[in-house]
Amino acid sequence: MSEDRFDELLRRMARDYNAPPETPREELWAAISAARTAPRTASRTDRRAWPWWLSGLAATLVLGITIGRFAAREAGAPAGGAPDGPVLEQAAIRTASEPRLPPAGQPSADAPAVSAPERGQGSGAPLGGHRVPLRVGPRYPAEIPAPPQRLARADSRPAPRAAGESPDARASAEDTAANPVYTLVATQTLAQGEALLTAFRAARRPDELDPQISAWAREVLLATSLLLDSPAGEEPVLRGLLEDLELVLLQIAQLSGSPADSAERAWINETLRRRDMLPRLRTAVPAGLMAGI
Amino acid sequence: MLARLAHPAPGLDERLLIQRVLGGDERAARELYDAHVDRIYRLAYRLTGDDELARDCTQDTFIRAFQYLAEFRGASAFSTWLHSIAVSVCLNALRSVRRLRRRRADLAEADQVPSPDVRRLDPDLRERLHAAIDRLPDLYRVVFVMHDLEGYTHEEIGAVLGVPTGTSKARLSRARDRLRQALERFAGEWAV
Numbered sequence: 001m002s003e004d005r006f007d008e009l010l011r012r013m014a015r016d017y018n019a020p021p022e023t024p025r026e027e028l029w030a031a032i033s034a035a036r037t038a039p040r041t042a043s044r045t046d047r048r049a050w051p052w053w054l055s056g057l058a059a060t061l062v063l064g065i066t067i068g069r070f071a072a073r074e075a076g077a078p079a080g081g082a083p084d085g086p087v088l089e090q091a092a093i094r095t096a097s098e099p100r101l102p103p104a105g106q107p108s109a110d111a112p113a114v115s116a117p118e119r120g121q122g123s124g125a126p127l128g129g130h131r132v133p134l135r136v137g138p139r140y141p142a143e144i145p146a147p148p149q150r151l152a153r154a155d156s157r158p159a160p161r162a163a164g165e166s167p168d169a170r171a172s173a174e175d176t177a178a179n180p181v182y183t184l185v186a187t188q189t190l191a192q193g194e195a196l197l198t199a200f201r202a203a204r205r206p207d208e209l210d211p212q213i214s215a216w217a218r219e220v221l222l223a224t225s226l227l228l229d230s231p232a233g234e235e236p237v238l239r240g241l242l243e244d245l246e247l248v249l250l251q252i253a254q255l256s257g258s259p260a261d262s263a264e265r266a267w268i269n270e271t272l273r274r275r276d277m278l279p280r281l282r283t284a285v286p287a288g289l290m291a292g293i
Numbered sequence: 294m295l296a297r298l299a300h301p302a303p304g305l306d307e308r309l310l311i312q313r314v315l316g317g318d319e320r321a322a323r324e325l326y327d328a329h330v331d332r333i334y335r336l337a338y339r340l341t342g343d344d345e346l347a348r349d350c351t352q353d354t355f356i357r358a359f360q361y362l363a364e365f366r367g368a369s370a371f372s373t374w375l376h377s378i379a380v381s382v383c384l385n386a387l388r389s390v391r392r393l394r395r396r397r398a399d400l401a402e403a404d405q406v407p408s409p410d411v412r413r414l415d416p417d418l419r420e421r422l423h424a425a426i427d428r429l430p431d432l433y434r435v436v437f438v439m440h441d442l443e444g445y446t447h448e449e450i451g452a453v454l455g456v457p458t459g460t461s462k463a464r465l466s467r468a469r470d471r472l473r474q475a476l477e478r479f480a481g482e483w484a485v
Contacts, residue, residue, distance in 0.1 A: 013418070
C-alpha cells in the first residue's frame with residue numbers, strides 16, 4: 001500500500017479515536033467561576049520548590065505545634081482540671097489512647113461533625129492505625145448542593161472553633177498569616193490531595209484502583225487533619241477546602257478495592273464534582289508545584 | 294475538522310475582551326471562555342480519552358489562563374497561548390494517571406496478543422489502531438491528534454508547542470511511521 005493511501009486510511013480510521021462528545025459548557029463554566037472566586041491560598045512567590053528536608057521539618061513543626069495547642073487547650077479546661085506532668089506527654093497519651101471529650105462549656109451534641117459514612121465506622125474510629133479526627137462546620141456555599149444525607153453526628157471531639165469566635169481564634173489566624181511554615185505545609189498537603197484525587201478519578205473501574213491509594217489517602221488525611229487543628233485551619237477559605245478534602249480522603253481511605261466499593265466510589269466521584277474539589281485544589285496549589293511531588 | 298487558532302470568532306476583539314476581563318468584567322470572561330472552550334475541550338478529550346479528565350483539564354486550563362491573564366503580552370494569539378496551557382495541563386494530568394494504568398494496560402495487552410489465525414479475522418482493527426495511537430510517545434501523539442484529527446496546521450502546532458514548523462512535520466511523519474509499523478501485519482485488512 002502506498003504511503004499516501006495508508007495516511008488517508010489512517011486518518012479515516014483514526015477519526016473516532018477519543019471522539020469528543022458535546023462540550024459541557026455550562027458545567028465547566030460553573031466550575032471555573034467557582035474556582036475563580038475562591039481566593040488563592042498561596043501567592044506566586046511560593047512557587048519555587050523547597051528542599052525535601054524543609055518539608056519534613058515543616059510537618060514536624062505542625063505536628064508539634066498542634067499537639068502543644070491541644071494540650072494547652074485541654075489543660076485550660078476547668079472540667080477536666082489541669083493535667084499533671086509535662087503538657088506534651090499528656091497530650092500524646094490522650095491522642096494515642098482516649099477519645100477526645102469536648103471541654104466544659106463547649107457544646108458537643110449541637111456541633112455538627114462528619115462521621116464516617118454510615119458503614120459502621122464512627123468518627124474517631126481507628127483507621128489503619130491512625131485515629132482520624134473528623135469535623136465539619138457550616139462550610140458549604142449555598143449554591144453548591146450538599147451531598148445525600150450520609151453524614152452522621154459525632155460527639156467524640158469538640159466542634160471546630162468558628163472563625164472570629166474568640167480572640168484566641170483571631171490570634172491563631174494572624175499566626176497563620178504571619179507564619180510561612182503553615183502556608184508551606186498547607187500548600188504541600190493540598191498538592192498531595194490534588195495528586196491523589198486525580199489518580200482516584202483516573203481509575204474507571206474498581207480493579208483499576210491502585211491498592212495503595214487507601215494507604216496514601218490515610219497519610220494525606222492525617223496531614224489534613226493536623227492542619228485543620230493548627231492555626232492554618234482558622235483561615236476560613238482554607239478551612240473549607242481542607243474539610244472537604246478530609247471528608248473525601250476518609251472515604252477513599254476506607255475503600256477496600258473490591259467491586260462492592262462501586263457505590264461508594266460513585267458517591268465519592270459525585271462529591272468531588274459537587275464540591276468542585278479538583279478545580280479548587282488546583283487553584284489553591286501554585287502552578288508547577290506538582291512537578292516536585 | 295477544526296482549528297484556526299488565530300481567529301476563533303470573526304469580529305471578536307480579543308485584546309479588548311482581555312482588557313475587560315482584567316478589569317473584572319465577568320461577562321467578558323464568559324465571552325472569552327465561549328470563544329475557546331469547544332476547541333480546548335475537544336483537544337483535551339482527544340488527548341486524554343476520558344470525560345472526567347478532559348473536563349478537569351479544560352477547567353484547569355481556563356482557571357490558569359484567567360489567573361495569569363495579566364502576564365499575557367500578546368506576542369502570540371491568545372488562543373495559541375491558551376492551547377499551550379491546555380497541552381501542558383493535559384500531558385501533566387496524563388503523566389499522573391499513567392503510572393496507575395500502565396501495569397494493568399501491560400497485562401491486558403499481554404492477554405490480547407492473538408494467534409495468527411485470529412488476526413486475519415479480527416474485526417477490531419480500529420481498536421488496534423487506537424491502541425497504537427495510545428502507545429505513541431506524547432511528543433508524536435500530540436502532533437498526530439492536533440494535525441490529523443483536529444485539523445490544526447503545522448504552523449499552529451509549532452506555535453502552540455513552541456517548536457519550528459519543520460519539527461511539527463517531522464513528528465507527524467514519525468508518528469505515522471510508528472503507526473504503520475504497529476499495524477503493518479494487518480496491511481491486508483487495510484487494503485480491503
